[in-house]
Amino acid sequence: MGLIHFLTLSAFLFSFGVYAIVTRKNAVMVLMGIELILNSANINFVAFSKFGNFGLGGQIIALFVIILAAAEAAVGLAIVLNIYKTFAEVNVDEIDKLKE
């Protein structure tokens, strides 16, 4: 069980996250895809930290990523709520007021 197995797992998670962002219309589902991508990045950080002999630095960066994910989710959902209040709609492909 080496580094490569963990990297492959995180690659799968990353692909699923990108797939969710690209195909889902609901803004909350897009946020879920972002969380998947952040998790895959975290697995990479921790795996490199363990197998690359970097001490605990990777784990601390992963901790910071979790904190940033919490902040991002809070602000993102506030924006989604405000969009819903304004347009009565959360599908990202129908909010195109800026388009001529």
Add this chain to the structure above:
Amino acid sequence: MTLYDIIFYLFAFIVVLSAGFVVTTRNIVHAAFFLVFTFCGVAGIYVLLAADFLAIVQILVYVGGIMILLLFGVMLTNKITNVDIKTGTSHLLPASIAIGILLGLVVSVMWWTPWRSEITVNPITTTKDIGTLLINDYVLIFELLGVLLLVALIGAASIARRDKE
């Protein structure tokens, strides 16, 4: 195949399967609950990587915090009159092809790269060392993140607040 490998494949299976359900189910509430399984599986992967503190933080913050936030987002932005809350999809086929190509590229590059791999003996518990590092080497980032969380808290509250007309 050691016990470590079996546990890894178990958690990897949970993570990949539930993440697959998250991106394929059309019911948003189901997707949110499958996301809980994904986060718990990732926490198990952290334990396998000798990151026990991180695993607990993952469960506390993701499952306990972010998931509740996402569920509130689902509940507040849909008309709850119908029980199943659907999400539309777009560009399924081109997205699947593109993501398949991306996954194949990334994984093949990973398998061809000669990674430096030195197994280090991590301390049994990492909490004390993480705490020491947080207030020594990473103290600036630590304080900045505190400020950032405060800014995000105030910003989210002021954005989401209903104006009194």
